[in-house]
Amino acid sequence: MPKQILSFTVNDDPVEVLVQPYMTLLDALREDVGLTGPKEGCGTGDCGACSVHLDGELVASCLVLALQARGRRVRTIEGLGTTDALHPLQDAFVRHGVAQCGFCIPGVLMAAAALLEETRRPTEEQIRYGIAGNLCRCTGYTKMVAAISEAAHQGVSR
């Protein structure tokens, strides 16, 4: 089957890759764009490890066909902050020692970033609701909530 051109914007950069029609956005990001921050956990939209922002909205990239992203803007964990300048959420996650195995963390951070863009000062209830679509099998939710709350109250919104 011939590959097709997928042109889209990833972390503010225009990107063009060749993809198969039966590939997901997650496949294209990991295997063609080379961004391995988004993870494949369940592959069926249950775990949230593949969460990215598509045109600013939080989505499960394992449920989006790669070609459905044509012309659209994607942000992954790699575009949230840089090694030198962490996003305040990432900084709070580091300081709180949130990551255990770390597999869920990119997805959780994208969910938390989407939450803070919509709700600048979320309550604990809103934080828990905002990351309800992200499973952490280390069950490290308490520190996540604390870190997100702290980042929010330091006035984060981007």
Added chain:
Amino acid sequence: MRRFEMAMPGSVDECLTVLAQRGSEAKLVAGGTDLLPQMKNGVTRPGCVVDISRLSELRSIALDASGGLRLGAAVAARQIERDARLAKAFPSLVESAALVGSIQIRNLATVGGNLCNAAPSADMAPPLIALEAEAVIAGPKGRRRVPLASFFEGVRTTVLGPDELLIELVVPAPGPRSGGHYLRHTPRRELDIAVVGVASQITLSNGVCGKARISLASVAPTPVRATAAERMLEGQPLTKERVEEAAKLAVEAARPISDQRGSAEFRKHLVRVLTRRTLTTALARASA
């Protein structure tokens, strides 16, 4: 996933042309939240996937001057959930949209997909049936309208032919002194499938119930209406006792199965409880 080709039609007409050629082996995709898991586990094996997520005609939320709604089939659950106009006029629909999966899912999942997937537990079906929505379907011979109450034929089957496409839902204005509510029971609060879902919609006139519509999910192969319960409410004052009687009568419309989510007996109990609760809230909203 097994290999497939992808068609990306730019209009409804182009989409119908693709379906005319490849309808029997084609699957329409909008949000993909039901289709992709089905394709990944091999339940569905289309040779051609047709992307309708960009068709502008399927993406609009339009309220007319009289308060009637035209809701595009490819409108995402989260768009419905966030729409302040809909929250005011169609609270039961907004409540149901807010219950579909996680935020990651609701930003993708569409109202048309929720209906066309035709799961008995589809959350957006009962409120739209209680609101007397009609499905606008495009096909090779033009467009037809089907009351949503007659749209479902069985588990995962609808009246849609392989060469047809759901365009939008037309929802009549509920009118003044109307109220609706949707509730479902799930063992946990988020990310679960309804054990039972109930939508009630009532309109008051001259101090009595002018119109009542009650629709149930997860208690039969398709969403159903509790018509006997509706009839015993219409033309009557909505006392606590009458609401309780209607809730009891609604159970008769349910033909539930027992499965891992709940026994048939438990589901019948839930129909009664949720019908009473949704009617009570619908009444309060209609009276407000």
